[in-house]
Amino acid sequence: MNRQEKAQIIEQLNEKAARASIAVVTDFKSLSVEELTVLRSKCFEAGVDYQVVKNTLARLALKDTDHGGLSEHFKENCAVALGYEDPVALAKVLADFDKENKKFSIRFGSLEGKFLDNDGVKELAKMPSKPELLSSVLGTMQAVPRNFVCLFANIERKFLYALTAIKEQKEAA
Template sequence: MDRAQKAESIEALKGVFADAGAVVVTHYMGLTVAEMTDLRGRLRKEGAQIKVVKNTLAQKALGGSIGEEGDALFKGPVAIAFAPDPVSAAKVVTEYAKGNDKLKVVGGFMGQTVLNDQGVKALASLPSLDQIRATLIGLVQAPATKVAGVLAAPAGQIARVLKAHADKNAA
């Protein structure tokens, strides 16, 4: 890799780190191509990606912004999982790591905050952005449904009373 390619890779990583809600750092030693492809597919379904990175290039792209603790994450064979949503990449990678001992979650970072492996697991346990949106929409719609039910109830009662009188008069 020549200097131009390295500079291009560093700029691409800077863009990834700037746009990602959270970055999950993993060790992937021993994963087969099929397992890595499966993981990529699962991440893609959630709008996330995984990328194998050179440690020195990732550290240069970060420029020391996350400190020595963050630089320490980039040791050994490293792949980073990232997405605009802070939860989705962590959720998929953590779930996949439970079923596959070869993938190991080392840690991660959100902006300037460095997370250890337990922090990434805690992040993965949070609801995703889509789940939060669905919950909020449900909460907003519930009162409207109840109001409509309350308003319709008196009209229904009047209709039943009138029907009862009509039936009584017809008999």
Template structure:
């Protein structure tokens, strides 16, 4: 199949997006009503996720140019891709929630890409179940802060014991 200049531009653009993406999710979209599609696109936009319908052949070529392997087997039937350049979890979360809302009808998750690695639909679901980035950072900081708090308490206890001992010595000398 000869590639026209327009298709070459589409492949170059998609390859660039796949290279820059932190997280992407491929879905089927057939059977979505206009209202459902509009609602999905609005939710994705709010999460700063780009969503577009892609041609499987052009996506295969773009993935090869972006050095992403293992995507070919997921590129069958209708395909749309949700891409986030900042949060690898955002597309998975929004799409998983929307699939639950639709009860699995008319929208199906095919696969995902995280930091250039392809994951299957179960991997996308696992990714979607992770806490948000802010929660993970708070948990990390709490874990890092815990030993320091313990050290401060131990040092404070030693100082308190020293003050109590000095106070006891003072009282002993006063009474003597």
């Protein structure tokens, strides 16, 4: 790999890392190509970039971003996963793959500049995702008007039952 290719990789990774809200470094040492392809496809479905990169290039690329604190922890072979909109989605994809594959491991990460260890990333994976949170908020917002409408519908229904009973009484008499 020549100097120009390295500079291009650093620039691309720096642009992605600057936009990313979460960066997670993983160990992929003994994964086969098929297993790595499965992981990449799962990451792609979740809107996550997963890239195997040399440590020195990753250090240089992450240096001037929120995830610059990760640079001092790079050792051995590693890959960087970058999530943009939903940090929980990235954590869930990696944690699920970690459970399925014993050769894969999550090393550490950075959530908006704050360092996360392996356990921190796994705890993040246990949280509800952004769509789940939005649906629960929407359900809560809809509950109040729905209950209000049901309350008045029950009042009208009981009034209608009373009028029907009076009508039947008068017809019987």
